[in-house]
Amino acid sequence: MAEPRAFISFDVDNNSTEKMLFAGQAWHSKTPFSHQDWSAKEPMKQSEWEGLVKAKINKTHLMIVLVGKYMSTATGVAKEIAMAKSQNVPFFGVYVGGADATSPLPSGLVRSRVIPWTWDGVAGAVSQMMKEGKNA
Template sequence: MAEPRAFLSFDFDHNEVSRNLFAGQAKKDSPTPFILEDWSSKRVLPEAEWERLIATKIAGCHLMIVLVGKSMSTAYGVAAEISMAKDKHVPSFGVYVDGAGSSSTLPNGLARNRTISWNWVDIAAAVDQMLTEGKNA
């Protein structure tokens, strides 16, 4: 398989800086290479159109990485993206960002035991695991 494609889900209102840092570091620091594309919508769309667009983009990926910040309880879009990934059998895991940790609220659909700290060795291991699950199995 060529480098796997990862959909990066994040709370645009609270974690955009972490998304930028994560995406930049993924290119040079991850022991397991994977491709992060900028899948975000470039403009505000009606909800149904946004859902169709994002569901199509998620379906074209091998895995989803969810950046879990402290404000996940208000991140409707993140929970919707996790649900879309489950529907498309795209495996996912979370990475704590912006001071979030094991006591932080997780978005609906993301398991605590699939959410890890921002450590590239652990992230690479999680990417490798995702490549044996869901639609990748």
């Protein structure tokens, strides 16, 4: 099988830099997943955005949620988590931007599924996701 495809969910208002760094470093590390930049390039109606994102999540094997300090206010991330759940796409979180185990989480993401940002940790979580949800 080809490398698993990952959807990267992040708080566009507070963690765009971390998303760019995470995605860029992922291309140059030995991570066991591939990803594309599926971020919306222009403003669109909410219903249009939801349909587009749901279809993109459905095309992936897993979702990685970049968890920043202000993640609990990111309504788009909570919606993406709900979409992943509804499509049986497994997901986990990675702390970024100074967030840690005391930072608030978005709705639908449990603390036990959020890890520090290390590439070995991400690789292990990706391997675990490939045994869960629609990948099982």
